[in-house]
Amino acid sequence: MEDVTLGQRLDARSGDGASTPAAVTNRITGSRRWWALGAVMVSMFFSSLDQTIVSAAMPVIIGELHGFGLYAWVFTAYMMASAITVPIYGKLSDVYGRRPFYVFGLVTFMTGSVLAGLARDMGWLVAARALQGVGGGALLSMPPATIGDIFNPRERARWMGLVMTLFGVSSIVGPTLGGWITDHLGWRWVFYVNLPVGLAALAAVSYALPTVRLPGQARVDWAGSALLVAGLVPLLLALTWAGSTYPWGSPRVLGAFGVAALALAGFLWVEQRTPDPLLSPALLSHPVFLSAASVALLASVTMFSGVMFMPLFAQGVLGISAEGSGIVMTPMMLSFIAGSALSGQILSRTGRYKVQAVVAAGVVIVGTALLRRMGVDAAPPDVVRNVVTLGLGIGSLMPLVNVAVQNAFPYRMLGTVNATQQFVRSLGGVLAAPIFGTILTRGFQRSLEQRLSAPVAGVVGQMSLDPQALITAEAQERVRAVLASMGGEGEQMARTFVEALRQALADGMAGIFAVGWWLALATLAATLWLKEIPLKRDEFYREEGGS
Known part of the structure; x- marks a missing residue:
């Protein structure tokens, strides 16, 4: 009867146990x-x-x-x-x-x-x-x-x-x-x-x-919801920034992790005490x-x-x-x-x-x-x-x-x-x-960065293209066309670029x-x-x- 006991505990905390x-x-x-x-x-x-x-x-x-x-x-x-x-x-x-x-x-x-x-x-x-x-x-x-x-x-x-x-x-x-x-x-x-x-x-x-209308009223854990969002957003930002946009030890990344830790700790504290936890x-x-x-x-x-x-x-x-x-x-x-x-x-x-x-x-x-x-x-x-x-x-x-x-x-x-x-x-x-x-x-x-030769990297840089966006066929074709216009050496550079x-x-x-x-x-x-x-x-x- 462990599950019944658990259900009764949750019902008692939510206040719904007396309702239909x-x-x-x-x-x-x-x-x-x-x-x-x-x-x-x-x-x-x-x-x-x-x-x-x-x-x-x-x-x-x-x-x-x-x-x-x-x-x-x-x-x-x-x-x-x-x-x-x-x-x-x-x-x-x-x-x-x-x-x-x-x-x-x-x-x-x-x-x-x-x-x-x-x-x-x-x-x-x-x-x-x-x-x-x-x-x-x-x-x-x-x-x-x-x-x-x-x-x-x-x-x-x-x-x-x-x-x-x-x-x-x-x-x-x-x-x-x-x-x-x-x-x-x-x-x-x-x-x-x-x-x-x-x-x-x-x-x-x-x-x-079916349409359900009951006398009981459920309470929403708005405080828990807000704290969870406040913890998840900086955590995800830190994970996204770290090592790519900013170094792992940068103040921005460490600060985001710190805010996330405080908010998530507050979330756990609230969930232990609220009548209807999220x-x-x-x-x-x-x-x-x-x-x-x-x-x-x-x-x-x-x-x-x-x-x-x-x-x-x-x-x-x-x-x-x-x-x-x-x-x-x-x-x-x-x-x-x-x-x-x-x-x-x-x-x-x-x-x-x-x-x-x-x-x-x-x-x-x-x-x-x-x-x-x-x-x-x-x-x-x-x-x-x-x-x-x-x-x-x-x-x-x-x-x-x-x-x-x-x-x-x-x-x-x-x-x-x-x-x-x-x-x-x-x-x-x-x-x-x-x-x-x-x-x-x-x-x-x-x-x-390791695979592109200096000449090819220079041409790509001059085109003001984000290297991360070069995965699309259209962007690759633009770079290929510029490199190919440089003559025989350009054709080889184009092939090298696509392979890299x-x-x-x-x-x-x-x-x-x-x-x-x-x-x-x-x-x-x-x-x-x-x-x-x-x-x-x-x-x-x-x-x-x-x-």
Whole structure:
């Protein structure tokens, strides 16, 4: 009865225990649940499609807006905003229902998409992506909770795996569609395409999900939210600046780390004392939650090392077009779909997850090891083999940890628990993006400086081009044309320049893939720590639930 006790503790702290349980009115039964499942799938497709489309267009966006140093921030701004809002949405949805937060999230996301499409510089784009993230927080937290509203834990295993395949489908369609749109319509349309999909999701959610009005009132931890933002922003700035824009020991970097440390310490202090904490210490003390969240966090960061930067590798190192780089990602997402579907079926049949988690983490290690070996001489079959292996492992692991956490707690806590887990996992992505971006930038710059001869470096410098923006085909062609106009020697310099550029980018990517391999090892270690509770069949129908 440990889980019931924990639920009672959290209810007592939040003040909701005396009100009618939100679980009674959030539950979806009868034929309406299939409409709700459809609404979940449409909204998940909408949110995941945006991420994959944007990644394929990023090299071209950098070439037009410049600011390669802000590459990672286009993703970081989105993930940070969504991470902060996820636990707020989860807590409130347990009281007021899922529908209003779905609607708010979709509308906010579409507004951010329009502003991103109108961006005139990288700062504008980053701000628009942050607004998208505010809406994206709802689209991250609501679908898994809604699956819990429809199915019991044992059933969720099958459906969670199938719903996760939708993420894989969008990830297949997204890079290819994003590359095609970028090549034929322009990169701004990768944001505008969100509008019709978002409107369809909005209609489905408005029809399918119930309206919930309860006498209880949830309190939002505004102080904790503000302190967390105040800690994360300078921390991410310090990680982005250190070693590239400023030295690690510079006053600006050290000052940012200091502010981050003070704000995060204040955040932890507040969370221990507030009645309704943003990140509940009680949840973090639960063995299943803690181990499953660790696995999810490490696995998601490992996935970022491949998904976020593989289009850049394909375009900058292998010389593939934006549309072609999307096609390169297709095999990985097909294997992700296969892994998710297979994982869900096995979980539903066996009711157990630990052995499966260990095997999946081992596959992830093999995939990251293969990525680590890639260089400028990588052949397309090698790339396909590598990304398929990584996708199979990640796809098998992700649905598993969601089901394990939902199974360990009473139904009435579903939104809060799911959102807190998503928040912890999102923090991994928030920190991964600037760290990987810094690794890429430093490795690329250092290698390019070593490989460019003095005459070529002089010509590039005279053109007033940011060396970091030279990864785009258009910028390379401009430099090639200038060098070629110098005669026979210029032709040789042009070939040397392109080769040095490819090698430098490959060196930067090698650093990212190496970190991904170490993270995969840590993921395996976390799965060994994962406590197993057999999946329940009847918890959905009980008032309290628990183990």
